[in-house]
Amino acid sequence: MSEHNPVIVALDYPEARAAVETARLLAPHVGGFKVGLELLTGPGPATVAAIREIGLPVFVDAKLHDIPNTVRRAARNLGAIGARWVTAHAAGGAAMLEAAREGLEEGAAGHTAGILAITVLTSLTGADLAATGVSGSPGRQVARLSRLAAGAGVEGVVCSVKELGDVAQVAPGLTRVTPGIRPSGADTHDQARVESPAEAIRRGADWLVIGRAITRASDPVTAAVAIADEIRRARRGG
Secondary structure, three states, X not given: OOOXXXXXXXOOOOOHHXXXXXXXXXXXXXXXXXXXXXXXXXXXXXXHHHHHXXXXXXXXXXXXXXXXXXXXXXXXXXXXXXOOEEEEEHXXXXXXXXXXXHHHHHHHOOOOOEEEEEOOOOOOOHHHHHHXXXXXXXXXXXXXXXXXXXXXXXXXXXXXXXXXXXXXXXXXXXXXXXXXXXXXXXXXXXXXXXXXXXXXXXXXXXXXXXXXXHHOOOOHHHHHHHHHHHHHHHHOOO
16 A cells, blocks of 8 residues: 555635645645635635645545536636646536546646546435435445446545445546545534544545644644554554
8 A cells, every 4th residue: 555645634714825824834744735615716726826836736626517518617727727636526427527537637738637526425324315316325326426437537536435445346446535534533523424544544545635633623733643643553554
């Protein structure tokens, strides 16, 4: 298993200054940063470029979901400002995912960039899916969408730790990114399907998205270092 630092810190701040300052503080102790909808719709996409200048990959959690042509243009714009990864909902279909991939590659031009297909949000339970007309367990839906995503040529998928095995079975070549990560004893907040960093690594996650457990800690650096230590122990079978 790779020894890269797999922690992507979710910079869920309303202001660009706080996000950039936190990223600079944590850069020596993590593997990348996530810019989500709060920053994209507040300070704006320029925040991505500012954080990328720090030197670590930036995961833009744009959750694109629209007609293919619109998604292609949006992904192209995000690639042009330095996004390493951009998310798009797998439920948008293969044509939309292909358009996202093509647009991102066009925009990125001189750097590596890939689409991450969102499968089932970690805030959703089986009952929530049923209420939207999706039959079967979250695992079954994740497997279905992961197979579709692989066929569309995306780089990876976003899924909960609990469905990592489902992804591995149907699309083993996809990069697996897991949100809903909480250190032992931490508040689950608005997530329904959560696991610890160690468990995520043991189940085959490539990247772990962690936000409040680090950014809202009394000492974010200490929190990040403790999580990195937990991951190292998990990799060594501890």
